[in-house]
Amino acid sequence: MKSILALLADFANGIFAVLIACAVYDISPQWWYFLIGLPLAMLPDIDAIPELLKRGRVSSDASYTRDHRTFLHYPIISVVIFTPVFLYGGFWGLVVVLAVLLHLLNDLYGTGWGLQLLWPLSTRHYKFFGRRANRLRSMLADGGYLQELPIEETKLRFMVSWSKAELADYITRFGVDNWIIHWYLRPNWVSVVEYSLFLIATTLMIVSLV
Numbered sequence: 001m002k003s004i005l006a007l008l009a010d011f012a013n014g015i016f017a018v019l020i021a022c023a024v025y026d027i028s029p030q031w032w033y034f035l036i037g038l039p040l041a042m043l044p045d046i047d048a049i050p051e052l053l054k055r056g057r058v059s060s061d062a063s064y065t066r067d068h069r070t071f072l073h074y075p076i077i078s079v080v081i082f083t084p085v086f087l088y089g090g091f092w093g094l095v096v097v098l099a100v101l102l103h104l105l106n107d108l109y110g111t112g113w114g115l116q117l118l119w120p121l122s123t124r125h126y127k128f129f130g131r132r133a134n135r136l137r138s139m140l141a142d143g144g145y146l147q148e149l150p151i152e153e154t155k156l157r158f159m160v161s162w163s164k165a166e167l168a169d170y171i172t173r174f175g176v177d178n179w180i181i182h183w184y185l186r187p188n189w190v191s192v193v194e195y196s197l198f199l200i201a202t203t204l205m206i207v208s209l210v
């Protein structure tokens with residue numbers, strides 16, 4: 001049940017996608033637009049379904065060092081697939097494109113191991129506002145990593161990256177199985193940002209419907 005907390009940012013993305021598209025097309029949102037926008041914002045995570053069915057959860061840690069973010073998470077693939085949707089899809093085409101774009105922006109910070117932004121030209125993973133030792137500072141402090149690791153590994157930086165060869169090793173060392181508890185059931189900048197986005201989006205949705 002607590003897994004739903006990790007989806008609130010995507011719910012916000014779906015709401016924002018509908019509201020922006022309505023503003024662009026100068027139309028009033030209908031309640032059912034949002035019912036379509038919400039799953040559209042989760043569309044890129046379609047690649048997590050096999051892992052979810054097999055393991056009952058989605059996480060990268062020592063027991064599972066693969067990252068599900070492939071296919072639509074590759075920006076070049078999404079541009080190829082969604083450019084015709086944007087050009088010929090009218091209002092709903094714009095909703096789809098905005099929902100996917102906001103999802104990918106969301107995946108570039110916070111939880112997870114970023115995105116392979118340049119795939120297939122490069123398999124390097126890039127993440128914004130992250131640490132190479134990909135944990136919250138409080139988690140690194142609890143584990144004694146702040147004293148143990150060089151500062152380059154623990155410092156919060158505008159952008160960090162990992163090569164494909166490094167990633168499995170970093171996931172083994174720093175991946176967390178119960179990541180939802182650490183990132184979403186405790187106050188930290190990621191949960192504050194994502195919950196705030198959800199509250200703002202929900203408020204704007206209600207205001208747009210009354």
Ligand SMILES: [Zn+2]
Pocket residue numbers: 044045069073103107
């Ligand atoms: Zn994703």
